[in-house]
Amino acid sequence: MTLQTFSDVDLLxxxxxxxxxxxxxxxxxxxxxxxxxxxxxxxxxxxxxxxTQEVFIVLMRTADRFDPERGSLxxxxxxxARNYVLRRLEQDRAFIPIVDSIEEGTPPAMIVEGNPLxxxxxxxxxxxxxxxxxALPPHYREVIVLCELHEMSYLEAASVVGCAVGTVRSRxxxxxxxxxxxxxxxxxxxxxxxxxKPARCFA
Amino acid sequence: MNCxxxxxxxxxxxxxxxxxxxxxEKGLEHTASCAxxxxxxxxxxxxTGGLRLLARVATGGAPANVEAAVLxxxx
Numbered sequence: 001m002t003l004q005t006f007s008d009v010d011l012l013x014x015x016x017x018x019x020x021x022x023x024x025x026x027x028x029x030x031x032x033x034x035x036x037x038x039x040x041x042x043x044x045x046x047x048x049x050x051x052t053q054e055v056f057i058v059l060m061r062t063a064d065r066f067d068p069e070r071g072s073l074x075x076x077x078x079x080x081a082r083n084y085v086l087r088r089l090e091q092d093r094a095f096i097p098i099v100d101s102i103e104e105g106t107p108p109a110m111i112v113e114g115n116p117l118x119x120x121x122x123x124x125x126x127x128x129x130x131x132x133x134x135a136l137p138p139h140y141r142e143v144i145v146l147c148e149l150h151e152m153s154y155l156e157a158a159s160v161v162g163c164a165v166g167t168v169r170s171r172x173x174x175x176x177x178x179x180x181x182x183x184x185x186x187x188x189x190x191x192x193x194x195x196x197k198p199a200r201c202f203a
Numbered sequence: 204m205n206c207x208x209x210x211x212x213x214x215x216x217x218x219x220x221x222x223x224x225x226x227x228e229k230g231l232e233h234t235a236s237c238a239x240x241x242x243x244x245x246x247x248x249x250x251t252g253g254l255r256l257l258a259r260v261a262t263g264g265a266p267a268n269v270e271a272a273v274l275x276x277x278x
Contacts, residue, residue: 020274020277020278023274023277027270027274028270031265031269031270032262032264032265034265035264035265035269036262036264039262040262048265049266049268052265053272053273057276060273060277125249126253126256126260129253129254129257130257133257148254148258149254149257150258151258172214173214176214176247179250180243180246180247183246183249183250184246
């Protein structure tokens, strides 16, 4: 039996008993989600790295505080990450633009071959959407990131945020409404720019 | 269904999630007679499609130096 087959809770118990390999397995299993969450919340790789490091250091120091009755270990880690991200956002509002690539496993239907205009439009929409998410107030941003980008259930997201399920639902509804408004405004600005024809210069 | 009721279900409609069949039908019927809500549904679909794409964007995980720092703290 290898460590890969162990549950998160079993790995945590082994880690608390001094098994470094168990902690390494837990880290490898959960770091990408924590890092991605922190990156999507902050827009900064530096912040995402710092937060990921802090989350796992906190875990090793306070592992006994985790209660499986109250939620999954993943949700517990996201909860720690959330607290650190919000603290960092308070301290530093500047962010670095993210350069990403689409995962190899993207379904073919999402990539339209031979239609550069569609690709361009899609790329602009994605960038506009990413900017719009980063511009949301943090309490709306976090439910979009958790429920829409990490596909968490409302119950799991509520456990991460520390609020009622109904609050997650209503914040998500409002957050989506804000994204619709921002994308509409971005599209209107873009169409106005296209309508403005450059004047000929005879100088 | 009126525009206010439609606004409450527009997000779910755009996601094609499981929802009450009659509610879904009423919502779609409403869009057939209300241009504003039809446009709203299209905008919700753009947001839903964009979020689904963003969810698949690879971030690659934390770099190796983070793991090294964490493991050093463990020792």
